[in-house]
Amino acid sequence: MPAVKVARTEAEYAKRKLKKLNLYDGKRRPRREGDFVLLPVIEDERAHSLGYEVLPVELPLRPERQIYRNLESVLAERLSAEELKHLRRYDVIGDIAIIQIPPELEHRVDDIVWGLRKVHPFLKVIARKGFHEGAFRIRDYSIIWGENRLETVHRENGVEIKVDLSRVFFNPRMKGERYRLAQLVRDGERILIPFAGVLPYALVIARYRKAKITAVELNREAYELGLENIERNRKRLRGEIEFIHGDAFKVLPELPKYDRVVSPTPRGVDALALTLDKAKRWLHYYDFVHESELDAFRRRILEECAKLGRDCSVRVKKVSDFKPYVFKVCADIELKEG
């Protein structure tokens, strides 16, 4: 899809101009590249006649937040302003919508189902979501409308991901993160992904980059779906994925070091030393951290690097809210030569 490349100082002006001409593609996100910004535009000859450089680039779609607003406006017909305040964000995974319904809206389940179907006429299943449980981080769901299944095929970042929400972990909100990581990877890199689930990170990276990826997952059902996902996407992938079924804490010590390690660490698991030891140059380590602990988290990473005799720089990025004052974060750790 096309994007126009403009100097950062001109970006606001260019965006307004593109919007005025109905050329701006609001479904995708702009991206900053050094002193420039890539602004998404629709396929239209006119975009080429504005004096900007037009490039073919994959910019990620905007998150579900946008969709959520639509549900709110549809439900405004039926719910009071007070009730609307309790409406939670929801996710659409393939043709399944999942939503958390707080006790304040228990009597409004039918209206919420009506609203979701109105906003997403393609839905086949609507489920209420509970919490992630156990080592495999599987959520507890109950179907409140539609077909009796939690299996579906989700599309994101140009790949198809088959999931069965009753058996495996999957988080569609990490779409932007997966895209971000894929863009950091260079062709030819060797990458290790423990805690790989049904392979969303591996597939997205392999879709964009000619990388050699080794992924590890303990949940047999996620492993089998992951193998199916490799086949399903085979023609779309530039990179290669090797998938190992096993416990990362037993498998990783037997593996060599990799240029880059991506650790979508399960909540409550400490895999920092394990994954750091496998990274030659980069580790992207996901964790859940209280706002007041962010500095301590950063310091701990520096200490772990020092224990391995490695010099490193760390950037901790908040990826999403988890609960009040607690964030899912990604530490981008660059290990220096030596």
Ligand SMILES: C[S@@+](CC[C@H](N)C(=O)[O-])C[C@H]1O[C@@H](n2cnc3c(N)ncnc32)[C@H](O)[C@@H]1O
């Ligand atoms: C937070 S989920 C991330 C899954 C996947 N990367 C994603 O983003 O959808 C963590 C995954 O780690 C797996 N897991 C938990 N303990 C593990 C272990 N010791 N070794 C390998 N995988 C493990 C779980 O089954 C789950 O699929």
